[in-house]
Amino acid sequence: MRARGSPLANRLGKALFQDRYLWLLAVPAVVYYFLFHYLPMYGLLIAFKDFSPFLGILRSPWAGFVWFEQFFTSIHFVRTVRNTLLLNFYGFFFNFTVPIIFALLLNEVHNSLFRRWVQTISYIPHFVSIVVVVGLINAMFNTENGLVNIALDRMGVETVPFLIMPGWFRPLYIGSDIWQHFGWRAIIYLAALTAIDQEQYDAAWVDGANRWQQLRFVTLPGIAPTIIILMILYVGQMMSVGFEKILLMYGPGTYETADVISTFVYRRGIAGGDYSFAAAAGLFNSVINLVLILMVNRMSRQFTGTSLW
Amino acid sequence: MNVRYQRSVAERLAEYAIALVLSVAALVTIFPILYVFSNSISGSRAILGGTVWLWPQDITWVGYQTVVKSTEVWRSYYNTLWYTSVGTALNVAITMTVAYPLSRRGFRGRSLLMFYIAFTMWFSGGIIPTFIIVRNLGLYATRWAMVLPTAAAAWNIIITRTYLQSNIDESIPESAKIDGANDLTIFFRIVVPVSSTIIAVNVLFYAVGHWNAYFPALIYLPDPDLHPLQMVLRRLLILPPEEEERMAFEAIAGVTRNRFVVIMVGTLPILAVYPFLQRYFIKGVMIGALKG
Numbered sequence: 180m181r182a183r184g185s186p187l188a189n190r191l192g193k194a195l196f197q198d199r200y201l202w203l204l205a206v207p208a209v210v211y212y213f214l215f216h217y218l219p220m221y222g223l224l225i226a227f228k229d230f231s232p233f234l235g236i237l238r239s240p241w242a243g244f245v246w247f248e249q250f251f252t253s254i255h256f257v258r259t260v261r262n263t264l265l266l267n268f269y270g271f272f273f274n275f276t277v278p279i280i281f282a283l284l285l286n287e288v289h290n291s292l293f294r295r296w297v298q299t300i301s302y303i304p305h306f307v308s309i310v311v312v313v314g315l316i317n318a319m320f321n322t323e324n325g326l327v328n329i330a331l332d333r334m335g336v337e338t339v340p341f342l343i344m345p346g347w348f349r350p351l352y353i354g355s356d357i358w359q360h361f362g363w364r365a366i367i368y369l370a371a372l373t374a375i376d377q378e379q380y381d382a383a384w385v386d387g388a389n390r391w392q393q394l395r396f397v398t399l400p401g402i403a404p405t406i407i408i409l410m411i412l413y414v415g416q417m418m419s420v421g422f423e424k425i426l427l428m429y430g431p432g433t434y435e436t437a438d439v440i441s442t443f444v445y446r447r448g449i450a451g452g453d454y455s456f457a458a459a460a461g462l463f464n465s466v467i468n469l470v471l472i473l474m475v476n477r478m479s480r481q482f483t484g485t486s487l488w
Numbered sequence: 489m490n491v492r493y494q495r496s497v498a499e500r501l502a503e504y505a506i507a508l509v510l511s512v513a514a515l516v517t518i519f520p521i522l523y524v525f526s527n528s529i530s531g532s533r534a535i536l537g538g539t540v541w542l543w544p545q546d547i548t549w550v551g552y553q554t555v556v557k558s559t560e561v562w563r564s565y566y567n568t569l570w571y572t573s574v575g576t577a578l579n580v581a582i583t584m585t586v587a588y589p590l591s592r593r594g595f596r597g598r599s600l601l602m603f604y605i606a607f608t609m610w611f612s613g614g615i616i617p618t619f620i621i622v623r624n625l626g627l628y629a630t631r632w633a634m635v636l637p638t639a640a641a642a643w644n645i646i647i648t649r650t651y652l653q654s655n656i657d658e659s660i661p662e663s664a665k666i667d668g669a670n671d672l673t674i675f676f677r678i679v680v681p682v683s684s685t686i687i688a689v690n691v692l693f694y695a696v697g698h699w700n701a702y703f704p705a706l707i708y709l710p711d712p713d714l715h716p717l718q719m720v721l722r723r724l725l726i727l728p729p730e731e732e733e734r735m736a737f738e739a740i741a742g743v744t745r746n747r748f749v750v751i752m753v754g755t756l757p758i759l760a761v762y763p764f765l766q767r768y769f770i771k772g773v774m775i776g777a778l779k780g
Contacts, residue, residue, distance in 0.1 A: 194596040194597070195597075198589075198595055198596060198597065198671075200670050200671035200672045200675075201588075201589035201592060201595050201671050202589070202597070203672065204585040204586065204588055204589050204671070204672070204675060205585065205586045205589050205590075205601060207581070207582045207585055207586070208582050208583075208585065208586035208605065208640055208645070209586075209601075209604070211582055211636075211639045211640050212604060212605060212608060212640070214621070214625065214636075215618065215621070215622075215636070215637045215639070216608040216612065216613070217608075218613075218617075218621045219612065219613025219614070219617040219618040219620075219621050220611070220612070220613045220617070221613075221617075222613050222616075222617030222618070222620050222621050223613050223614070223617050225616070225617065225620070230620075232620075232623075235624075236620070281510075281513065284506050284509060284510055285510065287502075287503065287506050288503075288506065288507065288510065289503075290507075293507065293510075296514070297510045297511070297513070297514045299763075299766070300514040300517055300518050301513065301514060301517055302766075303517065303518065303521070303759065303762065304517060304521075306696055306700075306758045306759075306762060307521075307700075307755055307758070308699070308700035308702070308718055308721070308754060308755075309700065309702075310700075310702050310718045310721045310722045310725065310726065310754070311721060311725070311751050311754050311755055313725070313726055314721065314725030314726060314747065314750075314751050315520050315521075315524065315751065317725065317726065318520075318523075318524060318527075318747065318748065318751070319520060319523075324535070324536065324538055324744060326523065326538075326541075329538035358516070358517065358520075361513075362517065363773075366770055366773050366774075367773055367774075370773075370774055390499070416609075423702070423703045426703075427722065427726055441615065444614065444615055444616060445615060445707075448615065448616040448619070449615065449616070449619060449707050454616055454620065457615075457616045458614065458616040458617055461613075461614030461615055461616055461617075462614065464614065465611055465612055465613075465614055468610070468611070469610055469611045472610050
């Protein structure tokens, strides 16, 4: 007996029926992603509307591109885009140098007890909350009784108001980021290093390679795929990462170097109530993010054969 | 790597240099935490005189006594425990139930579902639309705003799927099916019991995330009674102190010391469980590195 309908719909129905319990298991996640990720994407409509909370997303009047024009021509545009890109660029650079160097150094240590101690200590700060990390920065660098300024004072040097100077924001932000995460980020590289076949080193040694040449021709190629995957993943969260920390660190005095697109969106949207304008700025941020990911993934596939999809 | 030949003098020197660099790195890493701890139990004169560098002076527990007596701290601790336990339970349930179908090679619709989830990693509505939707759903100013909008993370789903894929052979569900079990039975009776490692990994990552979160509370919770510990820490550590707190000498020393104390209070629970659980954290990183 043959059911009605096209063969395709038929096959689809049969497949759905056969996998019905697997779909059932997926229901909570499907609902969650619909409510809290896809509905907000639909909510992006307000970037093209004059949103009023009373009228709601659908009934608010259309506004075209006015919010985008307003954002692109405001003084905040250049400043927040520059800060977003610069902080990400520095973050990217130190993320892919310090942990790798740390892992390479640790890999040269033969005393396993020392090695374990250093490694364990190195990733403790990773689990400290950003509120506490910013609290630590304040405790170390404030003008009244911060450790660094006390030290400067003892040495007869004039104290520096680090926390409110635009010029010190980036070093403090990036430096504390390295402090917090270098050990954690090194874990993956250490694992990749131990996975390199010892025979490759032996072969290199037989061929007369010295330590540096072994590093250059065996070790680095051995961990390159790991580095590339991590780079792609990092780019994927580049435009958003860190803004919760900046929100805790910055103040009107440091907006010049600290204000990024996301913090600006928060200030204007959540704190200021300019929902449509802030949503437009946020959409700009999301689109740049997507473009970056697609670019990096494509470049990586072209040049190295490693890619996410 | 093993050294297969006699080490030269230069190489020995290099090894000492490396050990030195690593020791300095470890000291710099641990120093701020030791410094804060020492200050948190030092006397007022030592704190304001700035004489505490590494070891505590005139040891006193008065700071901890003050903070322990604060109802605000206790209430926020309770709230944090609530958000962490309810949130993590929800996270793990959603992650496991969806990761299993995603791990089954025979599941038609698997790549569609994977795309549906992974796409949210590459593109999002952003802060404002999410805020409006959460409010429209009636979650604003309720505890649920702290757990439902972050009920799953794509990254955790992916590592869990990878783990299940490489640890549960496709032949197991096949043969269970022949024995008459359906996919629900297979999931609850076979998959969950053998997945304690990945469940532990998920519990830890999600729990640390909830424990450390302040931003959802900042935007969704106007009522301080519902605030988690991190919001109280934010007020005490980062926002400028209220006027009456900064008058007398003792008061200033007290405020400063209490800042150090609350840093410790917010961090100690995680530092205390960390040595016992670190292998699970590391395991999570490893599974994640297998395939993005």
